[in-house]
Amino acid sequence: MxxxxxxxxxxxxxxxxxxxxxxxxxxxxxxxxxxxxxxxxxxxxxxxxxxxxxxxxxxxxxxxxxxxxxxxxxxxxxxxxxxxxxxxxxxxxxxxxxxxxxxxxxxxxxxxxxxxxxxxxTVGALLELRYSGNFIKVREMLRRGDIGPVHSISFSGQHPLLLGTRGKWYNEPGKHGGAVNDLLIHGVDTIIWTTGMDFKEIISARNWNAGISHWPHFRNAAQVMLTMENGCGVIGDLTYISPDSFGYTLPLYWRLTFWGEKGVIESGYTWDHINLFAEGEEEVRRVEPCAPVRGGAIEACLRLINGSARDDDYSTAEILEMSRFCLKAQEAADCG
Missing domain, CATH: 3.40.50.720 (NAD(P)-binding Rossmann-like Domain)
Structure with missing residues (x-):
């Protein structure tokens, strides 16, 4: 039916x-x-x-x-x-x-x-980053142990501001709620999904208005410092200050770097490959991505409703827990 x-x-x-x-x-x-x-x-x-x-x-x-x-x-x-x-x-x-x-x-x-x-x-969310072909391949590499245990992660989620087309409600009190809660969940979801580890602690968070005094209610820049269950440190940059002229094409747009005991894996949403810097080698390996899954988050929600969820699909509990973590991080940023 x-x-x-x-x-x-x-x-x-x-x-x-x-x-x-x-x-x-x-x-x-x-x-x-x-x-x-x-x-x-x-x-x-x-x-x-x-x-x-x-x-x-x-x-x-x-x-x-x-x-x-x-x-x-x-x-x-x-x-x-x-x-x-x-x-x-x-x-x-x-x-x-x-x-x-x-x-x-x-x-x-x-x-x-x-x-x-x-x-x-079911409560599903449109978290499509994990369905990028690059991050599907990164997940395979991390789960296979290509760089061993991961001890440090950095990610950049910079967006263009695009004031000419961005909804004016972003600057209306009570309607946006902060860049941490807005953007962090993409990074959190992708990191949990690729590494298989949960987040443990919010060390610090900041959210501020960066260079748009005529939009005073839109806190368009944010940074966070987090830890994961194995002690891995995570630093994230979540902003709306990327050059408008590049749109969403910059290689810095959702770029994630994973530092492990045996090397480094790095890729981004706009990249056409994954970089692997393996311990013992002197040349970077360019790894081909998997095929992306268009509409992956949508179909995962439909499978949950139909009782046919796959092992790598999100669950309602996971969506709620990640949302809870991001709201706590936003509260930390709001408290300064």
Whole structure:
């Protein structure tokens, strides 16, 4: 039986890509059908209708959830609104697939966690970084022990600011919630998935407004220092200060470096290879990536709902725990 999906909120481009993927790939296979789409923001509704890209059915989430029979809600509204949407959806007995972050407060997250457990519902997240061909190969290499135990990791998640096209809600109080909670979960998910280790401690975190005084409420830069269960140290840079002219093409965009006892592995989301600096060798080895898995996070959520999850899929518990860790890191940054 096909899963009936509804969409709530289109104010982030991640959700547009999700809509396109489901419409193109899933409906034709009778695995999923899109039954309703809601956007409450008037300006966004007008833009979407002008583009002719999304088939909007509702302008009120309350009315959509009361009027439409669906199994899964895909959430893409601004960050500060998502927690309330997800809670209401779980209360109604429906599964959730959300863009990250799920919410902007730990109180909301614990309410979401309680509802998901009480009603045995899936909460998925659009964490696509792990499905990059580069990081699939990095996982193989690390799990095989190519560089031995990992003792140090650094990652860079720099983004262009793109003020001309970025939603103005990023600068509206209460709607964004900070760059740590916004971006860190991509790094956390990819590192856990590739290494097989969990995070243990938040050593320090900082979040600040870097160079955009005319957008004072958008803290567009962040850095974190973390540790993992084996004592491995992790340093991450999470910013919106990358040059706009390069878009998302810089080699620094989601670049991860793993330092092990027997060498170093490094790659990035935009790279066409993985670098292996093996102990005992003097030349870098360029390793070919695996094939990427388009729509991997979406399909993982659908498998969870259908009871056919794979060993390397995320679980609802993992999504919630990673979200909890990132919210704690954001709180640490907020406290200075």
């Amino acid at each position: 096909a899963i009936k999906a509804a969409f709530m909120g289109f104010r982030h481009p991640h959700i547009l890509a999700t809509y396109d993927y489901l419409e193109e790939n899933m409906a034709a296979e009778e695995g999923l059908i899109i039954v309703a789409c809601c956007e409450e923001d008037k300006k966004t509704r007008e833009e979407l209708r002008g583009q002719g890209r999304i088939k909007l059915t509702h302008s009120s989430f309350r009315r959509m959830i009361e009027e439409v029979d669906f199994d899964l809600l895909v959430v893409g509204d601004y960050f500060g609104k998502r927690g309330g949407i997800i809670k209401r959806t779980l209360e109604a007995g429906k599964h959730v697939l959300s863009d990250k972050p799920l919410c902007t407060s730990r109180q909301e997250l614990e309410q979401i966690a309680a509802l998901a457990e009480e009603k045995s519902l």
